Amino acid sequence: MGGLADLGRFSEPALHILISLAPGPRHGYAMQDDIGELTGSRPGPGTLYGAIRRLEEHGYIEALPEQDRRKPYRLTDAGRAALNAELQRMRALAATGLRRLAVA
Amino acid sequence: MGGLADLGRFSEPALHILISLAPGPRHGYAMQDDIGELTGSRPGPGTLYGAIRRLEEHGYIEALPEQDRRKPYRLTDAGRAALNAELQRMRALAATGLRRLAVA
DNA sequence: ATGCGATGCTACGCGGGACGTAGTAGAGGA
DNA sequence: TCCTCTACTACGTCCCGCGTAGCATCGCAT
Numbered sequence: 001m002g003g004l005a006d007l008g009r010f011s012e013p014a015l016h017i018l019i020s021l022a023p024g025p026r027h028g029y030a031m032q033d034d035i036g037e038l039t040g041s042r043p044g045p046g047t048l049y050g051a052i053r054r055l056e057e058h059g060y061i062e063a064l065p066e067q068d069r070r071k072p073y074r075l076t077d078a079g080r081a082a083l084n085a086e087l088q089r090m091r092a093l094a095a096t097g098l099r100r101l102a103v104a
Numbered sequence: 105m106g107g108l109a110d111l112g113r114f115s116e117p118a119l120h121i122l123i124s125l126a127p128g129p130r131h132g133y134a135m136q137d138d139i140g141e142l143t144g145s146r147p148g149p150g151t152l153y154g155a156i157r158r159l160e161e162h163g164y165i166e167a168l169p170e171q172d173r174r175k176p177y178r179l180t181d182a183g184r185a186a187l188n189a190e191l192q193r194m195r196a197l198a199a200t201g202l203r204r205l206a207v208a
Numbered sequence: 209a210t211g212c213g214a215t216g217c218t219a220c221g222c223g224g225g226a227c228g229t230a231g232t233a234g235a236g237g238a
Numbered sequence: 239t240c241c242t243c244t245a246c247t248a249c250g251t252c253c254c255g256c257g258t259a260g261c262a263t264c265g266c267a268t
Contacts, residue, residue, distance in 0.1 A: 013226075019197070022204035029245050038200065045246065046227050054225085069234070069245065080205065087201045093123070094195040096142065100126035101188055117255075133216050149217070150256050158254090173216060173263065 013043050013051040018060065018075065018083040025064055025074040028052060055079070117147050117155040122164065122179065122187040129168055129178040132156060159183070 013035075020026060020034045028048060036042030043051075052073065055061045060079030064072040075083070117139075124130060124138045132152055140146030147155075156177065159165045164183030168176040179187070 015201075019201040019204060022201060023208050027245075032245095038197070044227060044229085046229080046249085047225090049246070050225070050227090071246080083201065084205055087198045087205070090194055091198040091202070093142070094191045094198065097119075097123040097126060097187065097191045098195070100123060101184065101191070104127050131216075136216095148256055148258085150220085150258085151254090153217070154254070154256090175217080 013047050014055055015083075015086060016043070017048070017051055017055060018079060018086075021061060021073060021075045021079070022083065025072045027070040027072045029070075031073075117151050118159055119187075119190060120147070121152070121155055121159060122183060122190075125165060125177060125179045125183070126187065129176045131174040131176045133174075135177075 016035045016039060017031055019038065020031045026034065028045075031052075032042050032045075032048055035048075052061070056063065056073070059076055060082055061073045062076050064074060066072075120139045120143060121135055123142065124135045130138065132149075135156075136146050136149075136152055139152075156165070160167065160177070163180055164186055165177045166180050168178060170176075
């Protein structure tokens with residue numbers, strides 16, 4: 001309850017997945033746990049695997065050979081670049097916003 | 105084209121509106137311009153006024169008396185607090201992500 | 209005076225992402 | 239044998255993002 005998240009699409013699961021894959025390959029369930037630790041809320045399967053599919057279609061992540069009924073994914077170079085760009089954009093926007101709040 | 109924005113809701117119009125109102129009251133059209141400068145893309149009226157309505161319903165912004173067919177809005181205390189919290193969260197997440205990218 | 213662009217907002221509809229729930233299935237422990 | 243944890247698939251609803259269209263007013267130039 002409370003917070004901007006009530007207003008809709010502030011959760012950005014795709015971004016969280018990319019951040020989760022930044023240190024190395026991970027399968028879906030492990031991403032859920034990692035994102036839960038990162039953000040405080042664990043995405044459900046509908047959210048997660050939907051976002052994974054779209055990220056794969058865009059070429060930002062790719063599946064590794066399945067083993068032991070786990071499907072690991074890793075960042076592609078394009079995904080790494082896109083993540084980097086997005087994070088820089090976020091950092092700059094946050095800085096601008098906080099500056100504006102401080103002045104006012 | 106390209107970039108994470110293709111994947112859906114990375115634009116977060118509500119956040120942009122709050123940032124736009126941080127320095128002081130502004131009416132809708134002025135927000136469009138300001139957000140356009142901030143983010144590089146000017147939101148259409150459907151996006152903007154929809155988000156404004158929801159923000160007002162949540163008590164994050166409030167309308168000032170209309171003058172000259174302009175409806176100015178300003179941040180409420182709750183809106184200011186919510187914006188601050190969201191920006192800190194964003195900054196922390198961006199920092200974490202960038203750290204992970206740098207190490208890997 | 210009148211045409212025209214910029215301003216400022218309302219109304220409306222479509223597409224698709226976010227999210228929850230249910231279901232499937234193997235592995236491991238009590 | 240039953241339950242829990244792991245891991246994913248399938249499915250449906252909700253509602254936000256976004257574009258388009260429409261309308262009214264103002265300023266400015268012709």
